[in-house]
Amino acid sequence: MDANERLIKAKENWARARRGGEEREVFEEGNDRLPPGQHLVETWPVLDLGYRPDIPLSEWRLTVNGFVANPIVWTWEEFLAEATFTSVSDFHCVTSWSRFDNEWQGVSFKRLIEVVKPLSLAQFVLFSAYDDYTTNLPLDACDDDDVLLAYQWNGQPLSKEHGGPVRMIVPKRYAWKGAKWVKEITFSDRDQKGFWEVRGYSNSALPWRNDRYG
């Protein structure tokens, strides 16, 4: 096992040990901006599987397929030609840090839906990334005002370590639901679990419900 596999194994065991174990505190979303069990950080930690793919913009493609009327493969130029969408949101990682007020720029998920036109059978979305990471969400969770394909963070191009050229941002879920280096988005009639979802992490991943382990 290399260091990375050990890290994945450790995280997996951690999820197994804590699943159903401790009393879950559930807080209502209110004046407090920090979900239960989270602490605030000023820096922005990097979390991934350790392999950070290099994707030249000339080779970058975003494929959107599955149960949609209009499947697409966007080049970088085509992606940039879409209207720029800006959204400020908080970022909650399941390992317990949160980072407030991140300004994201990119293409809104609502715009993507408008372009590809999901069929009524499409209830779920699977995201695949250039590092072979995957994560899944209900379409309802993606079809939200604060969800986007981000290529800028706080006015700067998104760095490679944080998922550049383009990553998903889904603020109402723990951050593992947002694929860095997103490559393919597949709409489906069934819920296919992603990398962490099959390794003991929650399928729903709702920070305000302290919903960490599945």
Ligand SMILES: Nc1nc2c(c(=O)[nH]1)N[C@H]1C(S)=C(S)[C@@H](COP(=O)(O)O)O[C@H]1N2
């Ligand atoms: N492609 C890819 N996306 C990923 C991951 C990954 O390993 N690969 N890790 C997830 C996890 S567990 C977290 S907490 C966030 C971390 O994002 P950051 O490194 O920008 O803080 O990315 C998520 N998206």
Ligand SMILES: [Mo]
């Ligand atoms: Mo994470």
